[in-house]
Amino acid sequence: MATTTIRRPATSTTVSKTSNRRRGDAAVWGVAALLIAAILAPVVYIVLGGFRTNSQITLDPSGLPAPWQVGNYLDVLGGSVFWTQVLNSAFAALSTTLGVVALGLAASYVLARYRFRGRGALYSLFAAGLMFPMTVAITPLYILVRELGLMNSLAGVILPQVAFALPTTIIILVPFLRAIPDEIEEASLLDGCSKLSFFWRMVVPLSMPGVVTVGILAFIASWNSYMLPLFILNDESAFTLPLGVQAFASQHSVDTARVLAFTSLSMLPALVFFSLFERRIVGGLTGAVKG
Amino acid sequence: MSSISENVRDAQGSPTGLAAEGGTVTVPPSAGRARGIGWRMRAEIALLAGPALIVFLAFVIFPVVMAAYYGFFSWQGFGPPTDFVGLRNYVTILTDPTFHDALRHNAFIMVMSLVMQGPIAIGLALLLNRKMRGQSIIRVLIFVPYVISEVVVGTGWSLMLQTTGAVNDLLGKLGLESLQRDWLSDPKIAIWTLMIIITWKYVGFAVILFLAGLQGIPEELSEAAAIDGASYWQVQRRITLPLLGPTLRIWAFLSIIGSLQLFDLVYIVWGQYVASTAGTSTMATYMVVNGRNAGSFGYGNAVAVVLFVISLIVALIYQRFVLRRDTEGATTGGKR
Numbered sequence: 001m002a003t004t005t006i007r008r009p010a011t012s013t014t015v016s017k018t019s020n021r022r023r024g025d026a027a028v029w030g031v032a033a034l035l036i037a038a039i040l041a042p043v044v045y046i047v048l049g050g051f052r053t054n055s056q057i058t059l060d061p062s063g064l065p066a067p068w069q070v071g072n073y074l075d076v077l078g079g080s081v082f083w084t085q086v087l088n089s090a091f092a093a094l095s096t097t098l099g100v101v102a103l104g105l106a107a108s109y110v111l112a113r114y115r116f117r118g119r120g121a122l123y124s125l126f127a128a129g130l131m132f133p134m135t136v137a138i139t140p141l142y143i144l145v146r147e148l149g150l151m152n153s154l155a156g157v158i159l160p161q162v163a164f165a166l167p168t169t170i171i172i173l174v175p176f177l178r179a180i181p182d183e184i185e186e187a188s189l190l191d192g193c194s195k196l197s198f199f200w201r202m203v204v205p206l207s208m209p210g211v212v213t214v215g216i217l218a219f220i221a222s223w224n225s226y227m228l229p230l231f232i233l234n235d236e237s238a239f240t241l242p243l244g245v246q247a248f249a250s251q252h253s254v255d256t257a258r259v260l261a262f263t264s265l266s267m268l269p270a271l272v273f274f275s276l277f278e279r280r281i282v283g284g285l286t287g288a289v290k291g
Numbered sequence: 292m293s294s295i296s297e298n299v300r301d302a303q304g305s306p307t308g309l310a311a312e313g314g315t316v317t318v319p320p321s322a323g324r325a326r327g328i329g330w331r332m333r334a335e336i337a338l339l340a341g342p343a344l345i346v347f348l349a350f351v352i353f354p355v356v357m358a359a360y361y362g363f364f365s366w367q368g369f370g371p372p373t374d375f376v377g378l379r380n381y382v383t384i385l386t387d388p389t390f391h392d393a394l395r396h397n398a399f400i401m402v403m404s405l406v407m408q409g410p411i412a413i414g415l416a417l418l419l420n421r422k423m424r425g426q427s428i429i430r431v432l433i434f435v436p437y438v439i440s441e442v443v444v445g446t447g448w449s450l451m452l453q454t455t456g457a458v459n460d461l462l463g464k465l466g467l468e469s470l471q472r473d474w475l476s477d478p479k480i481a482i483w484t485l486m487i488i489i490t491w492k493y494v495g496f497a498v499i500l501f502l503a504g505l506q507g508i509p510e511e512l513s514e515a516a517a518i519d520g521a522s523y524w525q526v527q528r529r530i531t532l533p534l535l536g537p538t539l540r541i542w543a544f545l546s547i548i549g550s551l552q553l554f555d556l557v558y559i560v561w562g563q564y565v566a567s568t569a570g571t572s573t574m575a576t577y578m579v580v581n582g583r584n585a586g587s588f589g590y591g592n593a594v595a596v597v598l599f600v601i602s603l604i605v606a607l608i609y610q611r612f613v614l615r616r617d618t619e620g621a622t623t624g625g626k627r
Contacts, residue, residue: 028418035415036432039491043435045457046447061460099346107343110336122340129347131606132355135552135575136599139582139591140354140361143368163350166343196335224440226555231583242442246559249446256450267443274438275431 043267050261057256072261082265084237085244089223090269092154092161092240096222097215099162104169105211109199111170112177113185123174129167134160134228142231152235161222169214176210177203216277223270241266355599362593367586380593389567390594393577394601396482396570400489401550401605405543407490412497412542413535417527419498420505430502437495445559448488449475475560478570485571488556493549497542504538505531540613547609551602554579574598 049057050072051065076082111123134141141160150156180203188198204211226242233239239247245266249259362380364372384390419430436444451457452474459471474484512534513526521529554575557566566572566580578598582591 028421032418032429036429039433039436042444042447042451042491043439045451046443049450058455061455062457062464103343103346106339110340114332114336116332116336122344125352126343126347129351130548131603132351132599133548133552133602135554135578136595136602137351137354137358139578139588139595140357141350142583143361143588144350144354144357159346160350163346166347166351170343195332199339220438224438224442226441226559242440245440245442245446259446260450263443263446267439270438270440271435274434278431278434279427 043264046260046267047264049257050264052257052260054255054257069257072258073265075258076262076265081236081244081248082262085239085241085266086269088154088238089240089242092157093219093222095154095158096161096165097219099158100165100169100218101211101215103162104166104173104214105204105207106199107166108170108173108177109203112174113180113203114195123170126167126170129164130171132164134164138227138231141228145232150232152233152238154233154238154240156232157225157229157240158222160228161218161225165214165218165221168217172214173207173210176207180206212277216274220270220274223273358592358595358599360592361589362596364589365587366589368583368588372589374589376589380590381597383590384594384597389572390574390577392567392570393572393574397551397553397573399482400486400553400573401547403486404489404493404546404550407486408494408497408546409539409543411490412494412501413532413539415494415498416501416505417531419502433498434495436492437499439492441492441555442559444488444492445556449560452484476565476569478568481561481569481571485557485560488560489553492556493546497546500538500542501535504535507538508534544606544609544613547605548602551598551605574601 045062048065051068051070052063053069056063056065107126111119111126145151145156145160148156150159184202184206185198188202189195193201224242225240229240229243233243236247245263248262252258361372363375363377365374365376365380366372415433419426419433453459454473458474462468462470472480475481508531512530516526516530552575553573557571557573557576558579561569561571566576574594575598578591578594582588582594585591
C-alpha cells in the first residue's frame with residue numbers, strides 16, 4: 001500500500017520531461033551514493049574490524065581485513081555471554097512491545113471513541129508524558145524499582161519502559177482510531193455489536209498499521225535502551241546487549257578486534273527486524289486508515 | 292453526526308436498559324436508559340483505560356513528583372530522606388560553573404541539531420520520495436544508524452576517532468595530515484565531533500517523519516502544478532515544503548527536547564570523567580555523575596527538576612511561538 005502512494009506522484013511528473021529527468025536522476029544518484037557511503041562507513045568499519053586481528057588494526061587502522069579472520073566472531077558466538085544477553089534483550093523488548101500495544105491500544109480507543117467528561121484532561125495527562133523523558137525521572141525511578149524489589153530483574157526494566165512508551169503510542173494511535181469512519185461504528189452498533197466487541201472485531205484489525213508502527217518503535221527503543229538498564233541491572237547475568245557491549249568493551253579494551261566483532265553481532269537483530277518492517281513504520285506514521 | 296450516534300446508542304441500548312432495571316418501567320424511560328448506559332460506559336472506560344493509567348501514574352508521574360520531593364533533601368538514597376536542606380541543592384546547582392558549562396553545551400547541541408539535521412533530512416526525504424531504482428534499499432540504509440543502539444554507535448565511533456584510529460589514518464592516507472585532530476579530547480573540537488555523531492545517528496529519524504508527512508500530501512496538488520508547467524523544484528518549494536510545515540514543527544520539537552535530555556552518546560563516548568574536560572558534558576551527564584555516581588540522590592533529583600523545568604520552559608516558548616505562526620499562516624491564507 002505504502003509503495004504505490006509514494007511512486008505515483010513521481011511517475012506523473014516524469015511524463016513531461018523524460019530526458020531531463022534521466023540526467024537529473026544520475027546527479028541524484030551521485031549525491032545518494034555519497035550520503036550512503038558516509039552513513040555506512042562507521043557500520044562497515046565495525047563489521048570489517050571484527051574480521052581483522054589486533055595487529056592488523058594497530059598497524060593499519062583504516063585498512064581492510066588481510067587476511068580475513070573469522071576467529072573473533074566464532075569466539076563471541078561460541079561463548080554463553082553473548083547469547084544470554086541476546087535472550088535478555090529479546091525478552092525485555094518483546095514484553096515491552098506487548099505491554100505497550102495492549103495498554104496503549106485500549107487507552108487510545110477510549111480517548112478516541114468514547115465521549116465522557118475528563119477525556120480531554122486524560123489525553124493531556126498522557127500527552128504531558130512526552131515532557132517527562134526517562135532522563136528526568138531516572139533517579140526516583142531507580143529508587144522505586146529498588147523498593148519494589150525488582151533490581152537486577154528484567155521486569156524492573158520492562159514496566160518503566162512500557163509506561164514511558166505510552167505517551168508516544170497514544171499520540172500516534174488516537175488519530176488512527178478517530179479516522180475509523182463513524183459509519184462503520186454505527187453500522188456495527190445497529191447490527192447489535194456492543195462497543196467492546198466493536199473494539200475487538202473492528203478497531204483492532206483496522207488499526208493494525210498503527211499498531212505495527214508503535215510496536216516496532218517500542219521494540220527498537222527497548223532493544224537499544226541504555227540508561228534504564230544501566231541503573232537497574234548491575235548483575236552481569238541480567239545484562240541486556242547494550243550493557244553487555246559496554247562491559248565487553250571495557251573488559252577487553254586491548255582486544256579491539258573482538259570488541260568490534262561483539263559490537264557488530266549485537267546490532268544485527270535490530271537491523272534485521274527494522275529492514276523487515278521499514279515500510280510499515282513509514283506507512284503507519286501517516287496516521288490514516290485507507291483499508 | 293453526534294446526534295445520530297446518540298440515537299443509535301438509544302435504539303441499541305433500550306432493550307438492555309429495560310432488562311437490567313426490570314421493574315422501573317414507570318421511571319421516564321430516557322432517564323433510566325441514560326443511567327444504565329452511563330454505568331456500562333464508565334465500566335468500559337475503566338477497564339480499557341485503567342491499566343494504562345495505573346502504569347503511567349506509577350512509573351512516570353509518581354517518580355517525577357518524587358524527584359521534586361527528594362530534591363529538597365541531602366540524601367544518600369537509603370532509608371527515608373530526613374536531612375531537609377530546603378533550596379540549598381538548587382542554589383548549589385545554579386551557582387556551579389560545571390553546570391553552567393553543561394547548560395551551554397545543551398544549548399549549542401539544541402541549535403546545531405536543528406541547523407545540521409533539518410536541511411539534510413529534508414533533502415533526503417524529498418530524494419527518497421521520488422521514483423528511482425533502488426530507492427527502497429536506500430531508504431533502509433538511511434535508517435540504519437537510527438536503528439543501531441547508542442552503545443554500538445558510541446563504541447564504534449570512539450574507536451574510529453582515537454588519535455591512532457581509522458579516521459586520522461584515513462586522512463593521512465589521503466594526504467590530509469593537516470586535518471588530523473585529537474577528535475575526542477580537544478575541547479575546541481570535541482563538541483563538533485559530538486554534533487557529527489548526533490547528526491549521523493538521528494538524521495534517519497527525521498527522514499522517517501518527513502517521509503510520513505510527504506505521504507500525507509495529496510498527489511493531486513503536485514500533479515496539477517506539474518500540468519501547469521511547474522518544475523520539480525518549484526513544486527517542492529511552493530507546494531511540498533509548506534505542506535510539510537506541521538511535520539517539520541513536530542520534528543523540531545522532538546529534536547529540541549531530545550537535545551536537552553541528551554545522555555547516552557556523551558556518557559558512552561566520553562565517559563563520566565572526560566565529558567566535562569572535553570567540553571561535551573550535558574545536564575543529564577552532570578545529573579548522573581553528581582547524583583547517583585556520587586551517592587548524592589537528593590542532589591541528583593534536584594538536577595533532574597532543574598533539567599525538567601528548563602525543558603518545560605523551552606517547550607512552552609516553542610509551542611507558543613509555533614501556535615502563533617500557525618494562526619498567522621491561517622489568517623493570511625484566508626485573506627488570499
